[in-house]
Amino acid sequence: MSEGLSPLDRPNSYIGRAVPRPNLARLLQGRGLYVSDMTLPRMVHVAFVRSPYAHARIAGIDAGAARTAPGVVAVVTGAELAEVCTPWVGVLTHMKGLKSAPQHAIAVDRACWVGEAVAAVVATTRAEAEDAAALVEVSYEELPVVADMEAALAPDAPAIHPDLGDNLAFERKLDAGDVEAAFASADAVAQAEFVFGRHTGVTLEARAMLADWNPGEQRLTVYQGTQAPHMMQNIIAKHLGLEETQVRVVCKDVGGSFGVKVHVYADEMATAALARMLRRPVKYVADRVESFLTDIHARDHRCKGRIAVNRQGDILAFEIDDLTAIGPYSMYPRTSAIEANQVVNLVGGPYKTPNYRARARVAFTNRNVMCQYRAVGHPIACSVTEGLVDLAAREIGMDPVEIRRRNLLPDDSYPAQSASGMKFEALSHHAALDKLVAMMNYPALRAEQTDLRAKGIYRGVGLASFIEVTNPSAAFYGVGGARISSQDGASVRLDAQGAVVCHASVTEQGQGTEAILAQVVASAVGATLDKVRIILGDTDHTPYGGGTWASRAAGIGGEAAWRAGVALRENILKVAGVMLQADPSALDITEGQVIDATGQARVGLDEIARVVYFRPDTLPADFQAELIATRHYAPKAYPFAFTNGVQASWLEVDIKTGFIRLLGHWVVEDCGRILNPQLVDEQIRGGVVQGLGAALFEKCEYDARAQMLNANMADYLVPMASETPDIQIGHIETPTADSMLGAKGAGEAGTAGAAAAVVNAVNDALSPFGVRLAEIPLTPELVLKALGVVL
């Protein structure tokens, strides 16, 4: 290989090309294999009896009628299940002060939210299990309900877990720079209370698990749609009293995850435990009502924010006071304090000001559990920050683009640090903003806005700059004691026909992980893409690693695969050197052929494999070929590889009906080196639309008794094709120097800033009316209320 020329830049590299994903054909033909599709011999189905009360003591369970119902194999209560599955507590040591109570797979004596499982019914079909579940008689004694976050922290609030003393799960305060002096010296101060509805992931395939205990092997095989197979292996083993070698987690196709499927769910732990108890395969597939009642919910924040500016438009300080409610338990093992903690970390992040004060409080309530969902904390931090920046601009009469240009961290100021202490290796806020303004033709939109206003049509432009946490190091979970790996591995080998097989620890849920790894491995080895096969999602076969979450698969998993591929190429060239009696450093591999310095093809990978595997006798006695290489990678130089970007929304508000029509959406994003531009774009588009859902539609409605009122797809609204605009995407590329590939993550950028851009655009559209909306989802009702059309 010619010195100095990185394989990244070689002419036949697949890096940076939009090659199609290898797994698409089977999905397009309906021939994927999702957990809900799987069956095993002697498989039985579990249905859960779930609490209809938000808080109640379980006084007694009469399962007599259910036990004799057709098809029933077993009815199991919480106390019975607790004999094979120990409870857990969702805390991490680095989230100082975070507390939670022991949670059981099935409630033992008390149900703490509507939908918590109180008994399991196992039968030969799901329908029979459900029929019998309806026959289980549970007597409940209702307990006082803590219905919302403010009530939770009231001085006389009943503690949901009396042992914990009160309902404050976690609190964090931060005070950087001199906030008092900054506000005292400000020419203008703006403030608002930002309200974020509770919403949920609504993966189109519900959570599902098929667990199979083989008494002969004393092993449990768990087929699960999960983002983190090794984490699940550890947790299942730990709570079922097994060694990790006794648990195999297999993850095939996954019908959407978005952070929903990275947590430990009580009903899934119960399913694994039931398989062990009953010594046969047990399948659980949540129905849609169960998904709404038990998949993690997200957001649900109320955040007061203040910003100080001077007349010239310099932002002098940010201050926030955030409150969020997480349900009755902190989720396990990632905890439910991470989102509030991220809000504190990220507010003000794109800007220069060193003065920042924050408080975040996390409260227990008797609603469903809440935890990390796509873009954890980012939409809150971005909406608060960008909402405040727009309010400040309005106070001093400055254009929203101008105030951002003035205050965003300069592109030549890196490495830099935010007021909250976040370390930035290299960002590109200004380049991104410039590109966005050009792509959307900002001046033209402003002119159109002015023209249409004269005709009584109200359109608005909203901007949102953001930063995104990607490629997390052990700082995220590992240092807090969770066995969640921040490193990932890949093993790459040459098969006997010269094709390349890669086993990797990151997982695929549709992002395109397989494609990314195939491109990386093909480029690193010098193979053609059609000769690369990727195998993921099996703790028996893949290297150990964290999986796919927090925008880490390409940046961390891709880097491990790259290094493994480079190592395999070196190993192959050693064999070629021996076979060709040439110096390996003068050889290279391209398109499956070993070439010499003149570019002449000398021997194919198929021939190398043939000789190594079938005619090793023809190689020198003192030479042993190794046609496999394994490498691991963990980010080290920075706790997170921050990315940045900016979004813009263009929309129209009907002031008579309050309806908001999205007309255009733009994103410029910098995720470092782009491995596959199409996959990056589609991650961003999908993420934007989830953010648009939060902005306009999605909310888990609860009443005063903490009953969820819209736990079905007809009443819980998500964006459909007709409500969604085309989304234009541009890129800046600032690779990280922490890895050879230089890739950062892109999975959450879309969700991070979409709602902020929409709310800013609505306020811009309605600026002639002096309206300042700061609540999402921004329903027609809220718009009409703000306009004074309805009370």
Added chain:
Amino acid sequence: MNQPIRLTVNGELVTAAVAPRQHLADFLRETLGLTGTHIGCEHGVCGACSVRLDGAVVRGCLVYAVQADGARVDTIEGVSDSGEIADLQAAFATRNALQCGYCTPGMLLAAQELLLVNAAPDRETIRDRLSGNYCRCTGYHAIVDAVEATARARAEAKR
């Protein structure tokens, strides 16, 4: 009491005895093993369970298996094997118009139904006609692109 039914699924004659309460999607998935018909909500909202019943796209979760007695049913597996939507599938692949793939069978059947009645739909029409099908991953833009590209290619091929 199970009831006997006879129907044609993907061109093959099928006879079975089904529980009156079993819906068509469960029958296809559980009895026939045609798991390309997906289940997203079982209350008629998401479109993941879409199949063709006597040529019209229906929600498999809203039709009882007994109602399909005597009918012709086409699933994603059938239209894949017949080659009827090969171009649409190729366009979805080229454009990465699927991520997790769970909505995809229903989305393809809905798109094909649209293209059969409207050979040159504009983007708004495509978005409207696909609005009965949830996609939680893609944000729809790529799906609209793929359907639009297929319509154009089919028109081109006719000329």
